[in-house]
Amino acid sequence: MGIETALGNTILTTQLSKLVNWxxxxxxxxxxxxxxxxxxxxxxxxxxxxxxxxxxxxxxxxSPRQSDMMMVMGTVTRKMVPVLRKIYAQxxxxxxxxxxxxxxxxxxxxxxxxxxxxxxxxxxxxxxxxGCPPRPENMIRGVMEIQKxxxxxxxxxxxxxxxxxxxxxxxxxxxxDYRPADKILx
Amino acid sequence: MTDIKKEIxxxxxxxxxxxxxSHPVTHGTLHIVLELEGETIEASHTxxxxxxxxxxxxxxxxxxQKFIPFTDRLNYTSSINNNxxxxxxxxxxxxxxxxxxxxxxxxxxxxxxxxxxxIVCVGINAVDIGAFTAFLYIFKYRELIYDIFSRMCGARxxxxxxxxxxxSRDLDDxxxxxxxxxxxxxxxxxxxxxxxxxxxxxxxxxxRGIGEFSLENAIQYGYTGPCLRAAGLEWDLRKKxxxxxxxxxxxxxxxxxxxxxxxxxxxRVEEMRQSVRILEQAIENIPEGPVIIQDHKIALPQKExxxxxxxxxxxxxxxxxxxxxxxAGEIYCATEAANGELGFYIVSDGxxxxxxxxxxxxxxxxxxxxxxxxxxxxxxxxxxxxxxxNIIAGELDR
Amino acid sequence: xxxxxxxxxxxxxxxxxxxxxxxxETFIKLKDESRIREAMELLRDNGFSMLIDLTAxxxxxxEHEFExxxxxxxxxxxxRLIVKLPLKGEKPEVESVSSVFKTANWYEREVYDMFGVRFxxxxxxxxxxxxxxxxxxxxxxxxPLEGDNLHCYD
Numbered sequence: 001m002g003i004e005t006a007l008g009n010t011i012l013t014t015q016l017s018k019l020v021n022w023x024x025x026x027x028x029x030x031x032x033x034x035x036x037x038x039x040x041x042x043x044x045x046x047x048x049x050x051x052x053x054x055x056x057x058x059x060x061x062x063s064p065r066q067s068d069m070m071m072v073m074g075t076v077t078r079k080m081v082p083v084l085r086k087i088y089a090q091x092x093x094x095x096x097x098x099x100x101x102x103x104x105x106x107x108x109x110x111x112x113x114x115x116x117x118x119x120x121x122x123x124x125x126x127x128x129x130x131g132c133p134p135r136p137e138n139m140i141r142g143v144m145e146i147q148k149x150x151x152x153x154x155x156x157x158x159x160x161x162x163x164x165x166x167x168x169x170x171x172x173x174x175x176x177d178y179r180p181a182d183k184i185l186x
Numbered sequence: 187m188t189d190i191k192k193e194i195x196x197x198x199x200x201x202x203x204x205x206x207x208s209h210p211v212t213h214g215t216l217h218i219v220l221e222l223e224g225e226t227i228e229a230s231h232t233x234x235x236x237x238x239x240x241x242x243x244x245x246x247x248x249x250x251q252k253f254i255p256f257t258d259r260l261n262y263t264s265s266i267n268n269n270x271x272x273x274x275x276x277x278x279x280x281x282x283x284x285x286x287x288x289x290x291x292x293x294x295x296x297x298x299x300x301x302x303x304x305i306v307c308v309g310i311n312a313v314d315i316g317a318f319t320a321f322l323y324i325f326k327y328r329e330l331i332y333d334i335f336s337r338m339c340g341a342r343x344x345x346x347x348x349x350x351x352x353x354s355r356d357l358d359d360x361x362x363x364x365x366x367x368x369x370x371x372x373x374x375x376x377x378x379x380x381x382x383x384x385x386x387x388x389x390x391x392x393x394r395g396i397g398e399f400s401l402e403n404a405i406q407y408g409y410t411g412p413c414l415r416a417a418g419l420e421w422d423l424r425k426k427x428x429x430x431x432x433x434x435x436x437x438x439x440x441x442x443x444x445x446x447x448x449x450x451x452x453x454r455v456e457e458m459r460q461s462v463r464i465l466e467q468a469i470e471n472i473p474e475g476p477v478i479i480q481d482h483k484i485a486l487p488q489k490e491x492x493x494x495x496x497x498x499x500x501x502x503x504x505x506x507x508x509x510x511x512x513x514a515g516e517i518y519c520a521t522e523a524a525n526g527e528l529g530f531y532i533v534s535d536g537x538x539x540x541x542x543x544x545x546x547x548x549x550x551x552x553x554x555x556x557x558x559x560x561x562x563x564x565x566x567x568x569x570x571x572x573x574x575x576n577i578i579a580g581e582l583d584r
Numbered sequence: 585x586x587x588x589x590x591x592x593x594x595x596x597x598x599x600x601x602x603x604x605x606x607x608x609e610t611f612i613k614l615k616d617e618s619r620i621r622e623a624m625e626l627l628r629d630n631g632f633s634m635l636i637d638l639t640a641x642x643x644x645x646x647e648h649e650f651e652x653x654x655x656x657x658x659x660x661x662x663x664r665l666i667v668k669l670p671l672k673g674e675k676p677e678v679e680s681v682s683s684v685f686k687t688a689n690w691y692e693r694e695v696y697d698m699f700g701v702r703f704x705x706x707x708x709x710x711x712x713x714x715x716x717x718x719x720x721x722x723x724x725x726x727x728p729l730e731g732d733n734l735h736c737y738d
Contacts, residue, residue: 040263049329077235111730242698243727281607406687407686427662513606542641
């Protein structure tokens with residue numbers, strides 16, 4: 001019955017960030033940004049058979065302001081990019097991003113005029129989940145990876161990493177690094 | 187009401203409510219702007235295209251077989267029906283027919299897919315209205331269907347089960363046992379679902395009379411599938427224009443009377459029962475024989491032939507490197523997918539790639555009527571109407 | 585089916601040609617593009633109550649660059665009829681049929697978006713799948729598969 005009955009009225013010494021991270025790890029609130037097929041598998045993950053609530057991340061919040069883990073599932077088209085950016089910006093810090101499925105990670109096999117080839121040029125992605133679409137077990141593994149990350153990485157390091165990501169993005173030359181035309185496919 | 191307004195002279199502006207593109211009830215990526223007068227919807231503007239992936243353009247750059255995986259991602263709640271619809275269209279273009287065993291397997295796949303689609307539609311529609319329990323109860327059975335699909339073709343959702351001229355794999359005894367097991371368990375699950383929803387007062391009040399759509403309007407808007415049947419017309423391509431030997435199965439086409447959300451729900455539930463009936467007949471009468479045609483210009487040869495004979499190796503290589511040679515011409519082939527008429531219009535210029543491939547998605551015309559349908563309803567009703575139309579963004583935007 | 589073709593030739597004379605399809609399909613080519621609305625009305629009043637599909641095909645090498653395809657369905661008895669309408673020029677314009685079939689509204693918007701065919705008297709001719717200020721029409725043959733610009737919707 002609670003940790004205090006086992007330990008008595010004692011004082012524990014630990015790093016503050018470790019304690020907070022440990023608590024944060026089991027109370028992730030996902031924000032499902034489902035656009036396509038992967039969202040259907042996400043439904044399976046959340047429903048009775050696979051049951052995400054076993055990992056303390058079942059409290060879906062469709063409002064970005066109430067959640068701290070964004071799951072981007074499905075193809076992100078160029079029309080969707082500004083929406084995605086806006087929703088990410090609305091989420092409160094600290095926040096994590098999982099890119100679920102091939103389309104989100106790299107554009108998948110939709111290498112066409114309308115599809116954004118991977119969201120990692122837009123958002124700082126923490127965990128990539130492979131598969132087209134990934135099985136629910138694989139998505140759960142993605143959530144567990146995030147939990148690991150939450151526990152291990154202090155927020156100070158994280159902040160540095162994300163700033164570095166945006167600096168990298170600023171430096172990118174859109175003419176050379178971001179060319180869409182691939183002559184082979186034509 | 188208006189008199190009171192005049193008396194105290196309330197000045198009201200129209201309120202604009204934005205739904206989507208990321209919204210819990212938009213089932214994917216739709217953008218709806220509602221103009222409200224109080225709680226009542228005065229006008230609605232829909233904006234689609236957030237999942238436009240250029241599938242039709244991509245199809246022009248790929249051989250006929252390579253388009254099959256793209257059809258998985260059209261209506262992703264029942265991918266297997268799209269596979270069947272597409273390969274039937276290519277078979278029509280080539281003038282071939284799959285062997286009898288393959289046809290029965292395709293019927294089995296189609297009906298399982300239809301059940302899976304209706305489970306999502308009914309379940310999510312109920313969730314939107316506030317009945318979460320029904321969703322959790324019925325979704326368990328979708329997992330059973332997924333298990334069957336995994337055994338049939340190795341994937342849960344993106345099945346790519348069919349090939350031009352047949353299907354990719356044969357059913358084994360274990361899969362047949364699983365389907366039989368599913369068929370014995372599923373009818374009681376439908377009863378359970380109906381016990382939770384059909385006579386549920388809250389569900390009834392939130393769906394009866396909501397989104398009523400007359401038959402004339404439905405035909406004008408090009409409705410097909412459950413939504414048209416709910417409006418009162420007995421129209422099912424499986425009956426009217428049988429393909430895959432659907433004329434050999436006994437089943438009924440349920441219809442509604444008022445064309446509202448409740449009727450659509452009832453039609454879908456009854457269709458699940460009829461699908462079970464078809465499955466029961468199909469599973470008992472699977473003919474023996476090959477599951478894919480033996481013409482190696484169209485279908486891949488057996489693996490033993492590829493490894494042991496030079497003819498097999500050459501035809502395998504030619505088929506993989508070049509693809510199927512189709513005659514020049516244009517065809518349209520339609521099937522009854524879970525949502526309605528799924529058609530493929532293929533223009534061939536005689537090569538191995540389609541010159542133009544057009545997907546006729548069932549929910550594109552259905553969704554175009556949304557603006558008219560929600561007028562005069564409450565905001566909360568827009569949610570239940572949207573759920574009952576079963577809009578799948580993948581096939582809406584392609 | 586013969587009745588319908590007879591009716592069409594009666595009303596439209598030489599501007600209607602019947603093309604045999606590959607597998608028993610019937611294609612009707614309407615050469616006079618100004619009379620498409622009339623033809624649709626005639627077909628609707630004679631049993632073809634549903635416009636199943638409306639799309640286009642681009643043939644850059646032909647004189648008539650675009651071909652609109654009206655896919656009609658009659659319910660009792662089940663008949664399918666495909667009306668083809670060849671259009672001349674780079675930026676063709678044609679009468680809208682959205683007043684005959686309500687479903688044509690969105691289909692025509694899609695054709696406009698993907699091919700750049702304009703429809704006269706359309707209530708709301710805007711892009712539907714791509715965003716408003718997008719350049720180019722993706723399903724034209726000269727448009728590269730991966731697009732030629734990187735503009736994002738804003």
